[in-house]
Amino acid sequence: MNIRKMTEADIPKVQETAESSWREAYEGLIEKDAQDRFLEYAYSSQMLKMRLKRSVFFVAEEEDVVSGFINVTYPNGDRESVLAALYVRPEYQRMGTGEALFRACFDVLEEADVLTLNVEAENEKGTAFYKKHGFVEVERMEETIGEDTFQSILMKKSFLS
Structure with a gap:
């Protein structure tokens, strides 16, 4: 597995990985219609x-396949970054890809004190993964993206000792 910064040439493969992971x-x-709208918006070539x-965007590559990716914002004035996306293709899950992507990002985000994320409340696999990596639940909320509303969990990981 090779972890590297994403380039524009990776966009079609990242789009494929986003779709297979989201599905x-x-x-x-x-609902599938809501998934379609989200993927079309969040993973358009322009976006x-x-x-x-x-932001910081890394891909994990297995031969000629983007097996996963991670996208994190740079620390803001509060030294807080946001994990915008972490997805691994289903056939590459439980093989250390997510962990390797996390490590690559953490190396770049040395100035961040806190990393936050939103995860869909019923995504038990995702929530368990984040808890395993030191994130704690802070709040449950509704999140609206376009015309769709989701139940989300805000989670945080502190890098302060």
């Missing part, structure tokens, strides 16, 4: 190009 993670939790310029 697996949210089947039965989020990915913008995110590449404004």
Whole structure:
């Protein structure tokens, strides 16, 4: 497995990975139409190009396949970063890909004191993964993306001793 910074050339493969990961993670939790709208918005070529310029974006590569990716914002004035996305293709899960992506990001975010994320409340696999990596639940809330509303959990991980 090779972990490296994402480039614009990776966009089609990241889009494929986002779709396969989302379909697996949210089947039965989020209606397919809502998944389609979210993927079309959040993983459009234009949005990915913008995110590449404004945040940290790594891909995990297995031969010619983007097996996973992570996207984190740079620390803001409060030294807080946001985990915008961490997805691993279903066939590459439980093989250390998520852990390797986390390590690559943590190395870049040396100035961050806190990393926050939102996870869909019913995504038990995702929530368990984040808890395993030191994130704690802070709050439950509704999150609206376009015309769709989701029940989310805000989680945080502190890097302060």
